[in-house]
Amino acid sequence: MTVLSATENPFGGVIPVPDGLNPDPQIFAQELETSLHAWREHGYRVVWLEVSLELAVLIPVATAVGFCFHHSSEQYLMLTLQLEKDAFVPAYASHYIGAGGVAINDRDELLVVSERYHRDDSRPPRYKLPGGALHEGEHLAEAVVREVHEETGIETVFESLVCFRHWHGYRYGKSDIYFVCRLRPLTEQITIQEEEIAESRWMPVQDYLDAEHVSDFNKRIVLAARQSTGIMPIPAGDYGDPERFEFFLPPEQA
DSSP states (O other): OOOOOEEEOTTSEEEEOGGGSOSSHHHHHHHHHHHHHHHHHHTOOEEEEEEEGGGGGGHHHHHHTTOEEEEEOSSEEEEEEESSTTOOOOOOOOEEEEEEEEEBOTTSEEEEEEEGGGOOTTSOOOOBOOEEEOOTTOOHHHHHHHHHHHHHOOOEEEEEEEEEEEESSOGGGOEEEEEEEEEEEOOOOOOOOTTTEEEEEEEEHHHHHHOTTSOHHHHHHHHHHHHOOOBEEEOGGGTSOTTTOOEEEOOOOO
16 A cells, blocks of 8 residues: 655655545544554654545545644545654634724814624724725734725825734634734725624714713824834835735834
8 A cells, every 4th residue: 555645844844745635534544554654663753644625535534543623614625644653733823813993084083983782772883993904814903904994995005014912712712913004095985884884983082082982092092003103114125025914114214
């Protein structure tokens, strides 16, 4: 019986080629047994087994010999097996990333939204900064501009990072990092995203700062955006592929 075709990573891991897995569970079981023996002899420490949705019938075969679930997407499940006791298996992604925007126009008015699912006609509206979650592979500066436009219809330009909040115990028990960015509005006409947003408006900054229903932290965010230059984006091309990296630094001192 042949050994499964595989690649390796720099940390002693062996990675069977997903397209090389036999769809017949009996044949796969035999090939996997032969492969595990060969990989142990070779000194590999961990097997990373990616099983596509189409080959899900192979998952019980893998778990029967000790594989554990590591993570999944809509199209595959990743399993791992430690060939060496206590071999290190890094955890999968532990955080969500989101971004919100502080957009203040020339009349010192702040762009705010009231979310539909937080709306309660028996109480005053709760206004917040527009924003939301980053898409996979999306840059932070692009995401916040996109989210603000989707929710309010306002076109903006990214200027700087103002602050971020780190929160544990978010969705599915993961943690959340939420960046707040200063944006320069280019348009004035609001068009709300009706599926999520009940109302959006330009609110005088002082009214926002005086509002009882706005948290002290959110007020500090708006003050910081108005009073500080924040952390500025710098050209990524000097330090890495701009398609993969974005960098932010305090402005250089004169």
